[in-house]
């Protein structure tokens with residue numbers, strides 16, 4: 001039997017969401033609101049975990065690519081929102097280096113897990129902007145993996161700007177809502 005192609009599709013509602021909310025935002029608060037809104041919509045529609053991400057051009061605020069967590073529906077353990085946004089942005093721009101055509105920013109509704117942290121330097125983005133802290137994700141049961149204690153400095157030492165706590169409360173309330181609604185906590189081995 002041939003192996004299947006790896007294809008992870010965004011949920012259908014994303015196009016409408018972008019249509020409704022726009023694809024260009026002047027401020028970091030607005031760009032983060034877009035990413036948190038993706039997380040909220042992802043749980044409202046039942047299409048994945050409570051995490052959203054987006055990549056914007058730093059200087060214009062134009063959306064390059066959205067991302068949502070698709071681990072459960074896609075049966076892809078690495079389909080975290082940041083990974084989806086990075087992968088999609090590369091396909092949109094036709095290059096793996098998301099800094100090749102000018103600086104870009106990655107917005108994450110929750111601080112990156114160990115894997116997503118690792119993906120940031122490979123992506124070529126100039127800036128990482130986070131809302132909820134990883135302790136907020138851990139508080140509802142998600143495993144964030146073996147992250148460096150000083151992960152911010154590790155990125156900054158590579159010239160990547162890190163901005164935290166942008167609309168933390170709004171993102172945290174999405175995590176809490178997911179947990180209160182009985183959302184699946186899909187850590188490896190947790191549901192056997």
Ligand SMILES: [Zn+2]
Pocket residue numbers: 080081082112113114115116117
């Ligand atoms: Zn992750």
